[in-house]
Amino acid sequence: MNHFDMQLSPPSRRESGKRIARTHAALLDALLLLLEEKAFEQITVKEITGRAKVGYATFFRRYPDKEALLHDLAAQEIQNLLTMTLPIFHTADTTASTQALCAYVWKHRKLWRALLTGGAAATLKEEYLRLALQVAEQQIDSDAWLPVDLAVRFSVTALVETLSWWLIHDAPPNVEAMAGIVNRLAVQPVFSPAD
Amino acid sequence: MNHFDMQLSPPSRRESGKRIARTHAALLDALLLLLEEKAFEQITVKEITGRAKVGYATFFRRYPDKEALLHDLAAQEIQNLLTMTLPIFHTADTTASTQALCAYVWKHRKLWRALLTGGAAATLKEEYLRLALQVAEQQIDSDAWLPVDLAVRFSVTALVETLSWWLIHDAPPNVEAMAGIVNRLAVQPVFSPAD
DNA sequence: ACAAATATGATTCACTGTGTATCATTTATT
DNA sequence: AATAAATGATACACAGTGAATCATATTTGT
Missing domain, CATH: 1.10.357 (Tetracycline Repressor; domain 2)
Structure with a gap:
């Protein structure tokens, strides 16, 4: 994650949920946020992954498009x-x-x-x-x-x-x-x- | 025009209308034909100009998109x-x-x-x-x-x-x-x- | 706590489509 | 015939898509 984690939360006791679930939710949340700003067609995968703070390629590991x-x-x-x-x-x-x-x-x-x-x-x-x-x-x-x-x-x-x-x-x-x-x-x- | 023009019509006496009008009509006809086959978003400019037998760049000389x-x-x-x-x-x-x-x-x-x-x-x-x-x-x-x-x-x-x-x-x-x-x-x- | 399995990040690549620019050629105008 | 305008062909820069790869981070099983 980011460089401030050690200040924001104890590194030893992280969120116990799976990483998959977090990524999944992050993508869904990001799309929902973007949908409030612009039309679906104008939203790029890059924007979604950027907003979700997720790697670009990760998107295609879960969804075909x-x-x-x-x-x-x-x-x-x-x-x-x-x-x-x-x-x-x-x-x-x-x-x-x-x-x-x-x-x-x-x-x-x-x-x-x-x-x-x-x-x-x-x-x-x-x-x-x-x-x-x-x-x-x-x-x-x-x-x-x-x-x-x-x-x-x-x-x-x-x-x-x-x-x-x-x-x-x-x-x-x-x-x-x-x-x-x-x-x-x-x-x-x-x-x-x-x- | 296609390669059989010389058999179908005299090359020396072509359509006398302006070239602009012909290109214009060709683009409109091509789009109409393509719209009967597929959705508008899936149609590319290249397809339109190809069907219209018109140069690709010519499209953008007349229409912005x-x-x-x-x-x-x-x-x-x-x-x-x-x-x-x-x-x-x-x-x-x-x-x-x-x-x-x-x-x-x-x-x-x-x-x-x-x-x-x-x-x-x-x-x-x-x-x-x-x-x-x-x-x-x-x-x-x-x-x-x-x-x-x-x-x-x-x-x-x-x-x-x-x-x-x-x-x-x-x-x-x-x-x-x-x-x-x-x-x-x-x-x-x-x-x-x-x- | 440790090791194996897996998910992710970052990057690169090939591919498609858009829109612009350039120049030679064709067509229209006079 | 001479001039002007439109077109064809091509190259280019750019954006976006998905796939592929490899190193790193995280989870899971023991």
């Missing part, structure tokens, strides 16, 4: 979001589900702002869409006037777009108001019966 | 689409406007498929959104429950998404059916009154 690191960062959060999204399509009253969803996103707004408002958004949305389509094929029973795959694609897109707007807005609506908006824009249109 | 060429290709079409979109927000019956919009896109579906289904889509949407927001600030009077900028962003996003789905779909709905879907998903939700 930038996208893999992003996926690693986002995978669990995406799964969580999807889990909170699905009940919407099984309940008559969608209000409760959308409120829970918005509350969750608001709670983790720092992370989601980084994920949704940079260049990472496209990748994130694709992953989210992929998972959602898998589930939808088996579970969701859409009205005939709207093909299921389009319904899912529309809802996911509208959800991501409205949430992105929410998270970058100067004076954002509270959770309840936002849930109402999400419900009207991303959920209800799919359920509206045909003429 | 790839994005400028894309913008040049799309600018007029975007303006046209916006012009067809706007009446939707000034008429009580939105059906006629969405039908006209879908008919226009279907008529130029080859171009729009290339523009909307590749990596160019994000840039296109941003440009479309920018123009739409300019107009909306002055003209559109949204319901209080939905901020104007979110309404515009939502409608543009939903429109782009539904149209993209339409243009890549195997057995796409006809113009009338698609206009109905667009109306329900991208237009009506913005106009729905609050509870």
Whole structure:
């Protein structure tokens, strides 16, 4: 580590966690920090490793490329979001589900702002869409006037777009108001019966 | 021109138009062709100039970068689409406007498929959104429950998404059916009154 | 505490793509 | 025909990606 270690902490009793884990976390943290500053595409591996105080080559020992690191960062959060999204399509009253969803996103707004408002958004949305389509094929029973795959694609897109707007807005609506908006824009249109 | 020109057309009497125009058109055509094959980001300037049978350096004499060429290709079409979109927000019956919009896109579906289904889509949407927001600030009077900028962003996003789905779909709905879907998903939700 | 296994740091390399510069050649203009 | 402009071809500097290598630091098993 650095030259000041002997002053900052006892060399004899270091962090007992594995070095791998520390490097791993350092890379994830660095990407998250950088995502708050600039778009994903503009971030270089050199910047990530520099911010993480990790060797350049070390990056490629763990991840094949930038996208893999992003996926690693986002995978669990995406799964969580999807889990909170699905009940919407099984309940008559969608209000409760959308409120829970918005509350969750608001709670983790720092992370989601980084994920949704940079260049990472496209990748994130694709992953989210992929998972959602898998589930939808088996579970969701859409009205005939709207093909299921389009319904899912529309809802996911509208959800991501409205949430992105929410998270970058100067004076954002509270959770309840936002849930109402999400419900009207991303959920209800799919359920509206045909003429 | 290729090596068979001497067999196909007299070398002594070439196209009389300016050389600039020919190069210009060749670059635009090449990008359009490539957009039908792969995403915009994956297309290199070398590929464009190769396809256009134009010198590599020539590209940079006309455009500062790839994005400028894309913008040049799309600018007029975007303006046209916006012009067809706007009446939707000034008429009580939105059906006629969405039908006209879908008919226009279907008529130029080859171009729009290339523009909307590749990596160019994000840039296109941003440009479309920018123009739409300019107009909306002055003209559109949204319901209080939905901020104007979110309404515009939502409608543009939903429109782009539904149209993209339409243009890549195997057995796409006809113009009338698609206009109905667009109306329900991208237009009506913005106009729905609050509870 | 010690030795073996492993993770890392630092550096180098080949490769791809961008954008600029130069100069000879082709095309357009008059 | 003479001049001006556009182009082709090429070389170049630069940035970024991944792979490879070797010495060093750290962890793990005993």
